[in-house]
Amino acid sequence: MKVLIVGSGGREHAIAWKVAQSPKVDKIYCAPGNAGIEQVAECVPIGAMEFDKLAAFAKDNAIDLTVIGMDDPLVGGIVDVFEAEGLRVFGPRKNAAILEGSKAFSKDLMKKYNIPTAAYENFSSAQEALEYLETAKMPIVLKADGLALGKGVLICNTLEEAKAGVKELMLDKHFGNAGNTIVIEEFMTGREVSVLSFVDGDTIKIMTSAQDHKRAKDGDQGLNTGGMGTFSPSPFYTKEVDEFCQKYIYQPTVDAMKAEGRPFKGIIFFGLMLTADGPKVLEYNARFGDPETQVVLPRMKNDIVDVFEACVDGTLDQIELDFEDNAAVCVVLASDGYPEHYEKGYPIEGLERFENQDGYYVFHAGTKKADNMFVTNGGRVLGVTAKGADLKQARANAYAATEWIQFANKYKRNDIGKAIDEA
Numbered sequence: 529m530k531v532l533i534v535g536s537g538g539r540e541h542a543i544a545w546k547v548a549q550s551p552k553v554d555k556i557y558c559a560p561g562n563a564g565i566e567q568v569a570e571c572v573p574i575g576a577m578e579f580d581k582l583a584a585f586a587k588d589n590a591i592d593l594t595v596i597g598m599d600d601p602l603v604g605g606i607v608d609v610f611e612a613e614g615l616r617v618f619g620p621r622k623n624a625a626i627l628e629g630s631k632a633f634s635k636d637l638m639k640k641y642n643i644p645t646a647a648y649e650n651f652s653s654a655q656e657a658l659e660y661l662e663t664a665k666m667p668i669v670l671k672a673d674g675l676a677l678g679k680g681v682l683i684c685n686t687l688e689e690a691k692a693g694v695k696e697l698m699l700d701k702h703f704g705n706a707g708n709t710i711v712i713e714e715f716m717t718g719r720e721v722s723v724l725s726f727v728d729g730d731t732i733k734i735m736t737s738a739q740d741h742k743r744a745k746d747g748d749q750g751l752n753t754g755g756m757g758t759f760s761p762s763p764f765y766t767k768e769v770d771e772f773c774q775k776y777i778y779q780p781t782v783d784a785m786k787a788e789g790r791p792f793k794g795i796i797f798f799g800l801m802l803t804a805d806g807p808k809v810l811e812y813n814a815r816f817g818d819p820e821t822q823v824v825l826p827r828m829k830n831d832i833v834d835v836f837e838a839c840v841d842g843t844l845d846q847i848e849l850d851f852e853d854n855a856a857v858c859v860v861l862a863s864d865g866y867p868e869h870y871e872k873g874y875p876i877e878g879l880e881r882f883e884n885q886d887g888y889y890v891f892h893a894g895t896k897k898a899d900n901m902f903v904t905n906g907g908r909v910l911g912v913t914a915k916g917a918d919l920k921q922a923r924a925n926a927y928a929a930t931e932w933i934q935f936a937n938k939y940k941r942n943d944i945g946k947a948i949d950e951a
């Protein structure tokens with residue numbers, strides 16, 4: 529089989545690595561890919577938003593299955609373009625990817641189908657949003673409706689901050705049209721858990737749980753980033769939590785999408801908060817998480833291509849997902865200054881130490897090849913993942929492995945997985 533993966537980050541490197549384990553697969557392409565992905569796939573210089581070029585490439589090269597990693601092309605309708613060409617593709621159509629593409633849509637869906645989430649109102653008029661805030665309880669959360677690189681969420685402690693937030697999102701348009709509509713929602717407290725699932729339109733199968741660290745600095749300080757590290761499983765995701773979510777969140781979401789005439793096939797990533805009133809949905813994503821994928825897929829025992837195909841074919845009920853009874857931790861090695869200003873182009877040393885080291889992985893996010901050497905080429909440079917018998921061991925292994933790698937301006941958080949100690 530020939531497989532094409534669309535995307536270029538650490539998540540796509542992890543997907544490509546996992547696809548490469550499948551005995552069914554002879555050839556993997558990745559568009560546009562990155563220098564690390566090049567080790568397991570042939571990278572093709574077509575952008576993730578160039579749908580027609582990607583579909584033409586898939587046709588010309590007799591690709592058997594295309595897997596979309598990123599949110600933008602999914603929300604933009606890449607799956608519809610591929611399907612119209614008769615190509616097999618894993619991911620939700622545009623009318624289902626809206627689950628991630630519009631927060632107003634997803635909130636209305638949850639309300640209509642009684643799926644637990646924070647109380648909220650949607651606004652497309654800044655004037656009305658500002659009036660509503662006058663009597664609202666603080667802190668409060670403002671969310672740009674559309675995709676904003678995970679940065680369109682503002683947590684406001686005072687009325688002044690909230691008003692400034694409305695101005696930023698709706699009037700100054702910091703996130704462009706993503707802020708034409710905003711969701712204003714109740715502030716919740718509790719532990720956050722990410723749960724990834726495979727969905728075939730009817731059936732949903734949960735992978736394992738994980739937790740992300742979104743802030744740039746230790747102690748959850750600093751700016752929001754794409755994710756500075758993850759661990760899996762979450763010790764807070766207990767059997768009781770799972771039973772509750774299976775009953776009130778996971779299948780109800782899939783059934784709701786079907787009932788709305790928007791059957792969802794692909795990955796649903798549930799961003800959950802475990803509140804005192806039970807688990808509630810913070811957000812939905814319509815794709816694998818980054819860097820959740822870098823801790824979830826190394827623990828997965830199934831041939832992932834079988835699972836992708838079962839989702840496409842609607843036969844997921846015949847698949848039993850199987851995960852190793854261990855743990856994994858991923859620590860992101862970033863360029864100092866990320867997510868603001870940082871420099872690129874520094875040589876990276878030590879990557880070869882990961883070759884043939886069972887249970888240790890280095891997934892590339894922002895690297896490129898220059899003069900036959902890997903150099904830094906982004907804010908998030910590498911994700912170093914290690915497995916261990918339990919979370920503490922995995923964390924110790926992952927941090928030890930971060931020392932194998934050297935590059936100028938290397939930056940990491942030192943407390944990835946610290947929450948484990950409180951479990």
Ligand code: AMP
Pocket residue numbers: 646669671678681683713714715716717720742799810811
């Ligand atoms: P989202 O992109 O919707 O997951 O929001 C990004 C982050 O903002 C989440 O991971 C939470 O840490 C925080 N957040 C979002 N919604 C709320 C809420 N209603 N209450 C408290 N924190 C929130």
Ligand code: GLY
Pocket residue numbers: 678740754755813816817818819820
């Ligand atoms: N790690 C969060 C995300 O992928 O959205």
